[in-house]
Amino acid sequence: MGNIINFAHRGSSKICPENTMAAFRKALEQGATGIETDVQLTKDGQLVLIHDETLERITSGTGWVKDHTLKELKNLDAGGKFDSAFQDERIPLLDELLELVKDTETIVNIELKNGVILYEGLEQKVIDRVRAFNMSERVVISSFNHYSLVLCKKLAPEIRTGILYMEGLYEPWEYAKTIKADALHAYHYAVLPEFVQGAKTSGMVYHPFTVNDVKEMQRLLQAGVNGIITDYPDRLAALLAAKV
Structure with a gap:
C-alpha cells in the first residue's frame, strides 16, 4: 500500500481554511503524500490558489478573482470565515506551495479552474512555474476542461494530466488515451x-x-486505485499505515 498517493484536497481542508498555506502545512504533518489545489489568474496575470471563481465564500472580499490584482487579493483575509484563529491567512501564490514542497517527495495535483472563466494563458503560466521549480515529475495537472488538458500535453508532454469527471463516462481510460491523459480523476461513485x-x-x-x-476509502483501496483525494489525509494515512 506504500505507493498509494494520499492527496489532501485543498490541503487539510476540514481543520484549516482550504487552499491556504496553513492547510498545506497541516496536510504534510498529517501524512499526506500529495496535495490537491486549484489555480486561477489574477487581473494582473498572477497564479493564485483558490477554488471558487468568486471571493465571497472563503474570503473577506467580493466579486470575481479575475477582476482583482494580486496586491488586492493579498490584502484579503482568507481564514477568518473558517475560524478566527486563522484570521491572518492569505490567498497563496502557486509559487508558495511549490516552494513549500520542492525539497520533499510530495506530488502536487494542480487543478486548472477554467470551466467558468477561460483564463487566457493559464496552461503555459502553470507549466512555466512547475518547470522553474524542476517539479515536472511530481505534478499532475487536472481539469474538467479537457481542451485545456490537450493543450497542456502539447506544451509539456512530460507533465502528467488527469481528466476530472463526474459519473457515467463509458470506458474513460479509452477516452483518456485519445487526449493523451495519464490519470482518471473520477468522482468516487464512478x-x-x-x-x-x-x-x-x-x-x-x-x-x-x-x-x-x-469505508469508502477501504472499498477504493481494495479496488486497486493508485491515489485518493480526501479532505481528511490523516484518516487515509492511518488506513494505509495499517495495511503495510
Whole structure:
C-alpha cells in the first residue's frame, strides 16, 4: 500500500481554511503524500490558489478573482470565515506551495479552474512555474476542461494530466488515451473494481475524489486505485499505515 498517493484536497481542508498555506502545512504533518489545489489568474496575470471563481465564500472580499490584482487579493483575509484563529491567512501564490514542497517527495495535483472563466494563458503560466521549480515529475495537472488538458500535453508532454469527471463516462481510460491523459480523476461513485482493472490494462491510473468516509476509502483501496483525494489525509494515512 506504500505507493498509494494520499492527496489532501485543498490541503487539510476540514481543520484549516482550504487552499491556504496553513492547510498545506497541516496536510504534510498529517501524512499526506500529495496535495490537491486549484489555480486561477489574477487581473494582473498572477497564479493564485483558490477554488471558487468568486471571493465571497472563503474570503473577506467580493466579486470575481479575475477582476482583482494580486496586491488586492493579498490584502484579503482568507481564514477568518473558517475560524478566527486563522484570521491572518492569505490567498497563496502557486509559487508558495511549490516552494513549500520542492525539497520533499510530495506530488502536487494542480487543478486548472477554467470551466467558468477561460483564463487566457493559464496552461503555459502553470507549466512555466512547475518547470522553474524542476517539479515536472511530481505534478499532475487536472481539469474538467479537457481542451485545456490537450493543450497542456502539447506544451509539456512530460507533465502528467488527469481528466476530472463526474459519473457515467463509458470506458474513460479509452477516452483518456485519445487526449493523451495519464490519470482518471473520477468522482468516487464512478469508480468500480472492474473499471479500475480496465484502466490498469490500458496503463491508466485512478485518483478518485473527494473521499472522506473510511469505508469508502477501504472499498477504493481494495479496488486497486493508485491515489485518493480526501479532505481528511490523516484518516487515509492511518488506513494505509495499517495495511503495510
